[in-house]
Amino acid sequence: MKKQLIRTFVLFALFLPGVSFADGEHQVFELGNFQLESGEILPSAFLSYVTHGSLNEEKDNLVLVPSAYLGDHHGFDFLIEEDKALSPDRYFIVATDMFQNGYSSSPSNTPRPFNGPNFPTIEIRDNVTAQYRLLTEIFGVSEAAAIVxxxxxxxxxFQWAVSHPNFIRKTVGICGSAIEHPHGSVRLEGFKSAIMTDAGYMGGTYIEPPTIGLEAGGTHWAAWGTSQEWFRLGLYRDMGLDSPEGFIEFFQTFVKSWDANNLIALAATWQRNDIGKTDGFNGDSEAALASIKSDVLYMACETDQYFHIEALKWEAERIPGAKFVVMPSLWGHMAGGGRSADDAKFINDQVTDFLDANN
Incomplete structure (x- = not known):
């Protein structure tokens, strides 16, 4: 079983954000003493990223690709190919890493006094602010073709579309939301608790990784990542696994490859996501959605257990002119990362058509 798991992990890693073997080397943008939305200063902050393609003379072909949870700057490599939606021959793609994912400033790589559990509170808007500085200060652009x-x-x-309404021409959101709705926050609290109740976690001051808690966290993701029908039909066999237990062990191994404090901090950022908290909206999420000016492709998966389709539809209906598309997949949330060939093709076709429209 162990040999089979290792072989499956290597093969499936080609399609899982954060474990890609793409050739791109990451670069680092030094942010200096970076002021966060909380008012705290993160000293010597830095943003990790990779680029593909070339910025054209007009500087209007940049596409920003921010990372996902349990992912990094290689998460959309399946779209970044010559004949795919994000062709480097056509676009200049900038793929960034979120704070707290281990590449950009994170609990695991920041020295005292902000190391580990002492890392300051990060909001989605803090990531957007850092990315905005990267695009304007390093690449000198005043607008971007798209964000995916x-x-x-x-x-x-979605936060970019609210914070910088005249910067992004086209916005693509796949299996994610502009607001973290209550059930999603509760689910994430369960994941965090799985790690934090391990005695070895020691309030985040662990010397050795809290393996028991990380394995429990992996079990959590195994239960939520796909769908009930995915398990009933045995689609784990498409990953080279023989049983649901093999899928659990796969996710346990994967989650154990992450730092526990990074995972918890990222989950807390996820829980607080709400575009209504943007300056000027006073918590009014609907007004923030209505303020979006860019063209929007809002894509949901019909079996996503993380981001419920009705909540995403509710958001899309409040974005002027948004195109709402439902992905017909049994791969649940994982479909949004192109986990199966059918899902990857669906995403590629939808994004290609959307980016090509009115151009």
Missing amino acids: GFSMGAQQA
């Missing part, structure tokens, strides 16, 4: 995000990447995409 999955899961927490979609959260960043």
Whole structure:
């Protein structure tokens, strides 16, 4: 079983954000002493990213691709190919890492006094602020062709559309929301608790990884990542696994590859996501949705257990002119990352048509 699991992990990693073997080397943008929305200063902050393609002379072909939870700057590599939606021959793609994912400033790589559980509170808007500085200060652009995000990447995409309404021409949000609705927050609290109740977690001051808690967290993701029908029909066999237990062990191994404090901090950022908290909206999420000016492709998966389709439809109806598309997949939330060939093709076709429209 162990040999089979290792083989499956290597093969499936080609399609899972955060474990890609793409060739791109990540770069680092030094942010200096970075003021967060909370008012705290994160000293010597930095933003990790990779680029694909070239910025054209007009500087109007940039596409921003922010990372997802349990992912990194390689999460959309399946779309970044010559004949795909985000062709480097056509676009200049900038794929960024969120704070707290281990590449950009995170609990795991920040020195005292902000290391580990002492890392300051990060909001989705803090990520957007850092990305805005990257695009304007390093690449000198005043607008971007598009932003494409999955899961927490979609959260960043919608926040961009609110925070900088005249900067992004087209916004694509896949299996993610502009607001974290109550059930999603409760689910994430369960995941955090699975790690934090491990005695080895020690309030985040652990010396060795809290393995028991991380394995419990992996079990959580195994239960929620796909769908009930996915399990009933045995679609885990498409990953080279023989049983649901093999899928659990796969996710346990994957989650154990992450730092516990990074996971908890990222989950807390996810829980607080709400575009209504943007300056000027006083908590009015509907008004923030209505303020979006960019063209929007809002894509949901019909079996997503993280981002319920009715909540996403409710949001899309409040964005002027938004195109709402439902992905017909049994792969649940994982469909949004192109987990199966059918899902990858569906996403590629939808994003291609959307980016090509009115251009």
